[in-house]
Amino acid sequence: MAAATRVIVTHGLSASTAMIAQEAAISNGSLFTYFKTKADLFNQLYLELKASMASAALDGLPAKAELREQFFHIWSNWMHWAVSNPEKRRALAQLGVSGEIPPATRAAGHKMMAKIAELMERCRSNGPMRDAPMGFVSAIMNSMAEATMDFMVQDPTNAKKHCKVGFDALWRVIA
Amino acid sequence: MAAATRVIVTHGLSASTAMIAQEAAISNGSLFTYFKTKADLFNQLYLELKASMASAALDGLPAKAELREQFFHIWSNWMHWAVSNPEKRRALAQLGVSGEIPPATRAAGHKMMAKIAELMERCRSNGPMRDAPMGFVSAIMNSMAEATMDFMVQDPTNAKKHCKVGFDALWRVIA
Amino acid sequence: MAAATRVIVTHGLSASTAMIAQEAAISNGSLFTYFKTKADLFNQLYLELKASMASAALDGLPAKAELREQFFHIWSNWMHWAVSNPEKRRALAQLGVSGEIPPATRAAGHKMMAKIAELMERCRSNGPMRDAPMGFVSAIMNSMAEATMDFMVQDPTNAKKHCKVGFDALWRVIA
Amino acid sequence: MAAATRVIVTHGLSASTAMIAQEAAISNGSLFTYFKTKADLFNQLYLELKASMASAALDGLPAKAELREQFFHIWSNWMHWAVSNPEKRRALAQLGVSGEIPPATRAAGHKMMAKIAELMERCRSNGPMRDAPMGFVSAIMNSMAEATMDFMVQDPTNAKKHCKVGFDALWRVIA
DNA sequence: CATGAATGAGCGTTCATTCAT
DNA sequence: GATGAATGAACGCTCATTCAT
Numbered sequence: 001m002a003a004a005t006r007v008i009v010t011h012g013l014s015a016s017t018a019m020i021a022q023e024a025a026i027s028n029g030s031l032f033t034y035f036k037t038k039a040d041l042f043n044q045l046y047l048e049l050k051a052s053m054a055s056a057a058l059d060g061l062p063a064k065a066e067l068r069e070q071f072f073h074i075w076s077n078w079m080h081w082a083v084s085n086p087e088k089r090r091a092l093a094q095l096g097v098s099g100e101i102p103p104a105t106r107a108a109g110h111k112m113m114a115k116i117a118e119l120m121e122r123c124r125s126n127g128p129m130r131d132a133p134m135g136f137v138s139a140i141m142n143s144m145a146e147a148t149m150d151f152m153v154q155d156p157t158n159a160k161k162h163c164k165v166g167f168d169a170l171w172r173v174i175a
Numbered sequence: 176m177a178a179a180t181r182v183i184v185t186h187g188l189s190a191s192t193a194m195i196a197q198e199a200a201i202s203n204g205s206l207f208t209y210f211k212t213k214a215d216l217f218n219q220l221y222l223e224l225k226a227s228m229a230s231a232a233l234d235g236l237p238a239k240a241e242l243r244e245q246f247f248h249i250w251s252n253w254m255h256w257a258v259s260n261p262e263k264r265r266a267l268a269q270l271g272v273s274g275e276i277p278p279a280t281r282a283a284g285h286k287m288m289a290k291i292a293e294l295m296e297r298c299r300s301n302g303p304m305r306d307a308p309m310g311f312v313s314a315i316m317n318s319m320a321e322a323t324m325d326f327m328v329q330d331p332t333n334a335k336k337h338c339k340v341g342f343d344a345l346w347r348v349i350a
Numbered sequence: 351m352a353a354a355t356r357v358i359v360t361h362g363l364s365a366s367t368a369m370i371a372q373e374a375a376i377s378n379g380s381l382f383t384y385f386k387t388k389a390d391l392f393n394q395l396y397l398e399l400k401a402s403m404a405s406a407a408l409d410g411l412p413a414k415a416e417l418r419e420q421f422f423h424i425w426s427n428w429m430h431w432a433v434s435n436p437e438k439r440r441a442l443a444q445l446g447v448s449g450e451i452p453p454a455t456r457a458a459g460h461k462m463m464a465k466i467a468e469l470m471e472r473c474r475s476n477g478p479m480r481d482a483p484m485g486f487v488s489a490i491m492n493s494m495a496e497a498t499m500d501f502m503v504q505d506p507t508n509a510k511k512h513c514k515v516g517f518d519a520l521w522r523v524i525a
Numbered sequence: 526m527a528a529a530t531r532v533i534v535t536h537g538l539s540a541s542t543a544m545i546a547q548e549a550a551i552s553n554g555s556l557f558t559y560f561k562t563k564a565d566l567f568n569q570l571y572l573e574l575k576a577s578m579a580s581a582a583l584d585g586l587p588a589k590a591e592l593r594e595q596f597f598h599i600w601s602n603w604m605h606w607a608v609s610n611p612e613k614r615r616a617l618a619q620l621g622v623s624g625e626i627p628p629a630t631r632a633a634g635h636k637m638m639a640k641i642a643e644l645m646e647r648c649r650s651n652g653p654m655r656d657a658p659m660g661f662v663s664a665i666m667n668s669m670a671e672a673t674m675d676f677m678v679q680d681p682t683n684a685k686k687h688c689k690v691g692f693d694a695l696w697r698v699i700a
Numbered sequence: 701c702a703t704g705a706a707t708g709a710g711c712g713t714t715c716a717t718t719c720a721t
Numbered sequence: 722g723a724t725g726a727a728t729g730a731a732c733g734c735t736c737a738t739t740c741a742t
Contacts, residue, residue, distance in 0.1 A: 012274040014189075017733060027707050032734065034705095097272040099187055128347070132340050136326045140344065143318025151311045165307050169315065172303070172347040191715055202724045204718080213716060362624040364539075367712060377728050379714075384726095388712065447622040449537055478697070482690050486676045490694065493668025501661045515657050519665065522653070522697040541736055552703045554739080563737060 001045050008091040013042070013098050042095060043105045047112075049092040054112040056081035068175070071123050072167055074116055075145075079163045082149040083156070089149065124174040137174060144170050176220050183266040188217070188273050217270060218280045224267040225284040231256035233290055243350070246298050247342055249291055250320075254338045257324040258331070264324065299349040312349060319345050351395050358441040363392070363448050392445060393455045397462075399442040404462040406431035418525070421473050422517055424466055425495075429513045432499040433506070439499065474524040487524060494520045526570050533616040538567070538623050567620060568630045574617040575634040581606035583640055593700070596648050597692055599641055600670070604688045607674040608681070614674065649699040662699060669695050 003024035007015045017038050021031040035041035057078040062070060082089040095101055101109075110117070117134070120141060124130055129137055148166030152159040178199035182190045192213050196206045210216035232253040237245060257264040270276055276284075285292070292309070295316060299305055304312050323341030327334040353374035357365045367388050371381045385391035407428040412420060432439040445451055451459075460467075467484070470491060474480055479487050498516030502509040528549035532540045542563050546556045560566035582603040587595060607614045620626055626634075635642070642659070645666060649655055654662050673691030677684040 016731075018731090028733095029708060029735075030706050033707095038733065094272075129340065129344060132337075133326060133330070136322060136337070136340075139322035139325060140319055143322060144315055147311060147314035147318060150314060151308060154310075155308070162307075162311070165304065165311075169304065169348045173344045192717085193715070203716095203726090204724055205722080207717065208722065366710080368710090378712095379729060380727050382713065383728095444622075479690065479694060482687075483676060483680070486672060486687070486690075489672035489675060490669055493672060494665055494698075497661060497664035497668060500664060501658060504660075505658070512657075512661070515654065515661075519654065519698045523694045542738085543736070553705090553737095554703055555701080557738065558701065 001041075001048055004041060004045050005049070005087050005091040008045075008094055009087045013094055013100060017041075039100060042100050043102070046092065046095045046101050046105055047108060049088050049095070050109040050112050052085070052088060053078070053081055053092065054116065058115055067119070067123055068171065071119055071171075074119065075167045075170070076163060078145060079148060079152055079159075079166070082145075083152050083159060086153060093146070120174065123171075127175040129174050140173060141170060144173070176216075176223055179216060179220050180224070180262050180266040183220075183269055184262045188269055188275060192216075214275060217275050218277075221267065221270045221276050221280055222283060222287075224263050224270070225287050227260070227263060228253070228256055228267065229287040229291065242294070242298055243346070246294055246346075249294065250342045250345070251338060253320060254323060254327055254334075254341070257320075258327050258334060261328060268321070295349065298346075302350040304349050315348060316345060319348070351391075351398055354391060354395050355399070355437050355441040358395075358444055359437045363444055363450060367391075389450060392448075392450050393452070396442065396445045396451050396455055397458060399438050399445070400459040400462050402435070402438060403428070403431055403442065404466065408465055417469070417473055418521065421469055421521075424469065425517045425520070426513060428495060429498060429502055429509075429516070432495075433502050433509060436503060443496070470524065473521075477525040479524050490523060491520060494523070526566075526573055529566060529570050530574070530612050530616040533570075533619055534612045538619055538625060542566075564625060567623075567625050568627070571617065571620045571626050571630055572633060572637075574613050574620070575637050577610070577613060578603070578606055578617065579637040579641065581610075592644070592648055593696070596644055596696075599644065600692045600695070601688060603670060604673060604677055604684075604691070607670075608677050608684060611678060618671070645699065648696075652700040654699050665698060666695060669698070 004015075004020045007020045007023050011019060017031055018028050020041070021028050024031070031041070035044065057074050059077055060073070062073055065073070117138060120137065121134065124137055144166060148162055151162045151166075155162065179195045182195045182198050186194060192206055193203050195216070196203050199206070206216070210219065232249045234252055235248070237248055240248070292313060295312065296309065299312055319341060323337055326337045326341075330337065354365075354370045357370045357373050361369060367381055368378050370391070371378050374381070381391070385394065407424050409427055410423070412423055415423070467488060470487065471484065474487055494516060498512055501512045501516075505512065529545045532545045532548050536544065542556055543553050545566070546553050549556070556566070560569065582599045584602055585598070587598055590598070642663060645662065646659065649662055669691060673687055676687045676691075680687065
């Protein structure tokens with residue numbers, strides 16, 4: 001899966017199974033010992049990456065702190081994961097926008113983010129978007145996160161600043 | 176190109192040139208009279224769609240109105256274009272996230288949005304993101320636009336409301 | 351199709367499409383210009399061979415002669431076709447016993463033999479097998495034909511004799 | 526081998542060794558402890574099935590009865606075996622028509638039928654086919670047997686009748 | 701002897717692109 | 722310029738067979 005991650009980053013989702021196998025230093029056929037199909041590999045990888053991201057985001061959550069602080073903790077973890085795992089992040093992004101991941105897998109992926117989504121729900125419950133559909137807010141949060149990550153990666157010197165700017169923008173949107 | 180748009184929407188970017196040719200009611204070979212390669216077709220299509228979007232957004236811009244009003248006018252046009260041209264929008268989205276469009280083409284695409292970007296720049300010049308890199312703000316605007324479009328398409332009855340909610344959120348972010 | 355016939359004879363139905371293409375002196379890919387799938391090629395070939403066989407068998411049928419004479423005429427033509435076209439015959443036999451030919455195609459093949467089957471029906475209508483199911487008699491006729499062909503091919507000097515012996519045996523069975 | 530029989534019936538000769546191993550509840554690799562190659566398995570299975578068939582056919586042969594009666598006894602046993610062991614019969618048929626069984630194995634298989642062949646020889650020694658090559662008559666007998674079996678299986682209610690009809694037809698051919 | 705992961709050649713099929721007509 | 726048959730490399734995937742454990 002690490003090999004697949006690397007190959008997806010460099011060659012996109014059209015990377016051949018042969019390339020992935022080579023990167024993993026196994027034979028073409030062996031890949032199919034571990035994953036029934038290429039789609040299966042992508043699905044499992046998607047879930048693994050999503051899980052990695054979610055678990056990183058929730059790490060050390062100060063359960064008793066204020067909402068804003070909790071949310072910033074998650075946001076900060078999230079951004080940090082993205083910056084520390086640029087390949088995972090890019091592979092996950094590619095998988096996410098592709099048509100390769102079926103709704104069932106997406107749903108399973110979202111479940112991993114449930115805790116985060118729930119926190120976001122609470123944050124916006126009194127804010128200006130309290131009546132917008134949850135998916136709407138979620139999409140905006142994700143895309144602001146993506147944008148923030150991009151700029152933290154592009155300009156690592158000011159990463160911390162970008163992280164804060166992104167969060168503040170998000171907070172203005174929802175809370 | 177209209178044929179390509181339709182085919183991309185239904186079959187993704189992996190649609191074969193043969194399918195596109197058929198949809199366009201021309202022969203396999205003729206497609207390559209107009210476009211040197213498949214990538215070339217995609218590039219030209221990307222630019223055409225981007226141009227269509229940009230020109231729609233700028234249509235009837237009230238040059239003398241207040242900034243916020245001008246910006247909302249553009250936003251509103253933009254959302255309207257997306258809702259009225261769902262195929263163009265989806266094809267453009269697919270092209271945008273794929274790795275098929277090289278930076279040069281992307282840059283050319285951005286140029287078409289220059290007027291809009293410029294307006295956005297003016298809007299944020301006194302706002303909380305006045306110091307953030309332009310690309311950062313741009314990315315956030317784009318992703319909020321995408322999210323807003325999605326919800327307008329999904330729930331057309333409240334399209335106008337979603338349009339406004341999206342804009343207000345964006346305004347909170349930048350201005 | 352001639353190439354496929356030859357390759358099937360020498361390598362069986364597991365012959366690769368690449369081999370068939372090579373034998374036909376076309377490229378791997380071109381084969382799929384003419385036949386959508388390997389199975390399609392086999393189906394079309396089956397029908398062509400069956401048609402060739404049926405038309406050969408019915409050639410010059412003396413419509414006004416006695417039943418036995420008409421039937422022998424067909425039988426004789428049939429055997430002659432098999433001996434003159436050993437490859438077609440063997441390919442057809444292989445296709446016939448394989449699971450590759452679906453019932454629909456088989457039915458279409460049988461239709462081509464309808465005239466022959468009808469004549470056989472009339473021959474047996476007063477004979478000892480008049481009450482046996484038609485398929486039963488058909489199967490026996492076919493297998494006796496196969497056996498006769500084999501021996502005509504193996505011992506061509508006495509081909510004519512074997513042809514007659516086979517026919518007489520069949521006549522004893524049904525009439 | 527019983528597993529192989531079952532798998533061949535349901536999946537044809539292209540069944541994978543993995544499937545056969547699974548059906549036999551052994552590991553992939555163990556199969557090759559018992560059989561050097563897949564072809565070897567098929568050869569041994571062919572012989573085993575042929576032996577089963579031959580021994581069933583000869584069971585309880587009334588050595589002192591009239592020729593016709595002896596022959597009918599064998600025929601009857603043979604048909605009964607086929608009806609009682611449809612899987613064995615179908616697997617044997619598949620192996621027989623495939624190109625997988627080399628002449629040497631076929632010869633060994635025929636040897637098991639020697640006793641039956643010998644009896645048939647005696648039956649036809651004064652009949653109309655007394656001068657035909659032995660193989661010719663053999664082939665006809667086999668194919669009539671196959672046809673008879675098919676109809677006994679398809680229409681089990683009249684199995685006994687079909688058995689007799691088939692035998693009478695064969696007797697008319699050879700004796 | 702039993703295991704099952706690993707192998708890699710081979711399969712049927714697709715498709716962007718070419719080019720003779 | 723338009724055509725569409727031809728191309729052949731590349732793909733995802735299978736499977737008989739091997740071999741370290």
